[in-house]
Amino acid sequence: KFAGSEGLRYSGNLGITGTSNRTFFSVQQVTPGSGRIFDLSDGSVASNRQHYAMSVDSSVAISYRFNGGSQVFSSTNAAEQYLLSGYHDGPNIDDGFFFRNGSALTQSSASTSAMATSDTQLDIGGLNPNNLNITGTMQELLFYASDQSSNRSGIESNINNYFSIY
Numbered sequence: 001k002f003a004g005s006e007g008l009r010y011s012g013n014l015g016i017t018g019t020s021n022r023t024f025f026s027v028q029q030v031t032p033g034s035g036r037i038f039d040l041s042d043g044s045v046a047s048n049r050q051h052y053a054m055s056v057d058s059s060v061a062i063s064y065r066f067n068g069g070s071q072v073f074s075s076t077n078a079a080e081q082y083l084l085s086g087y088h089d090g091p092n093i094d095d096g097f098f099f100r101n102g103s104a105l106t107q108s109s110a111s112t113s114a115m116a117t118s119d120t121q122l123d124i125g126g127l128n129p130n131n132l133n134i135t136g137t138m139q140e141l142l143f144y145a146s147d148q149s150s151n152r153s154g155i156e157s158n159i160n161n162y163f164s165i166y
Contacts, residue, residue, distance in 0.1 A: 004135035007126025030136030
């Protein structure tokens with residue numbers, strides 16, 4: 001559970017690096033506000049740092065960012081528990097596909113950026129761990145260093161069966 005004032009940080013090698021093919025699944029319930037659900041990065045604080053992040057903004061829009069580029073998706077009701085998932089099958093941010101409770105999210109804007117990340121740091125529920133913190137709960141977070149699009153519906157079904165989300 002995150003109270004908006006702290007996050008979790010892991011520093012080490014997670015094996016999710018390079019320029020393409022990654023998948024994530026997360027279960028959370030967060031209140032509106034600017035915050036990072038997760039941020040996988042090189043640990044730098046520079047504006048051009050390598051990072052791969054999922055955020056919730058004040059209008060409860062879901063945004064996905066890395067290396068200065070972003071994809072912003074339709075609003076969601078953050079007051080509810082939900083399952084977010086996404087995968088990339090190419091080297092750019094706009095090669096991503098994202099889902100909420102198994103349904104595709106509608107992209108409302110995007111800026112192109114090449115994906116290239118190193119994975120020396122993972123922040124969950126915030127950034128640095130005292131910045132852009134979320135208020136709410138995170139129940140599951142899975143990363144794959146591969147395109148799991150062919151397994152997505154099965155993984156989502158398994159997660160939904162466990163948490164009874166939708």
